[in-house]
Amino acid sequence: MHTELLRIGELADHCGVSRRTIDYYTSLGLIRPAARTDGNFRLYDPRAIHHVELIQRLEAQGIPLDDITSALTGPAPDRSVLIDRVETALTRLRTIEANTDPDTDRLAGTALERAHSLVTLAVDIIAALAP
Template sequence: MALMRIGELAAAAGVSNRTVDFYTNLGLITPASRTTGGFRLYDPATVEQIATVQRLESSGMALDDIAAHLQGAGAADLVTALARLDQDLTALRALAETAAGTAHGLATTLAVRANQLLAAAAELLSTMPPS
């Protein structure tokens, strides 16, 4: 698939050009290359990266924390791990919404605790030196 200009990426990801610029400046996404005129070009996989960043942010993780981890060593592994955590948290939230009685309370408690653990992990990782 061909590389995308900022407007194409923004449209495909359902965000504004400003959001793409903001995420690029924070290091959340990275252009694959530039045109001879200096325009940034993005890999189509960046659409999923934007979606992952937005899900992580909506689950309580600060953009600065997400960016700090993505810029460190093993960033690709971290993106995969964070996406997996995000998927698990989404499934847990769905369970909490559909469960009845005691199961609902348990699933809600687990979802809250998962958010807290994700935030604690992000805080801990931000204080550790890169390996």
Template sequence: MAGLMRIGELAAAAGVSNRTIDFYTNRGLIAPAERSPGGYRLYDPATVDLIAAIRQLEASGMALEDIGRELHSAATADLPAAVARLDRDLETLRVLAESADAEAQPMAATLTVRAHNLITAAMDLLIAMPEV
């Protein structure tokens, strides 16, 4: 139990409400590490970073259902292979952006930057995920 946080402590550290913690927990986006003898949910401090990454992905337009799906698939995926695939996909986007005609190039460049930001946020999320 050493170092684990109660829901109020986690909410304060993450800058969200207790209701947000409940919501994310009920959606399966975060999970308590264990329960106290009194039945309180206790969270790993790394969950603060996970919440920040979830909020960043959500703010960038990613749906919570998609975030949850990615979290669950990432927990069972071969991380080096997933990173390599993301890197290839991002390179493909860059090439497309560079080869787009003058009218489409700004939109392609914007999509490439957004994809890069989402990948970066996803990687931060994976790093912040507590061990299962």
């Protein structure tokens, strides 16, 4: 059974982070050990690699670790409410875009690129955290 599980150092190496980072994510409840060895070493399911990579991507997008922890360990939000909020924001952006000057259009384009990146990340989150 333990042959497919990863020790903390192996998980850290696969993810390109330190063991301390894995310890910290574990203490926050962002990842959980799947088992322990007879010597009480934590063992992680290989799927934890994707969770750590996801956390790293969220942080790279400027999302604070406190928000990531709340989102991943708290109750699940109502997706329909979130989708409605995104659709409302996109409608507002399109309305503003239709009535703005070229400089504002460039800024809106940059914001849209960022929004696209975040939506893509959201899709990846759903796929990565699916049971």
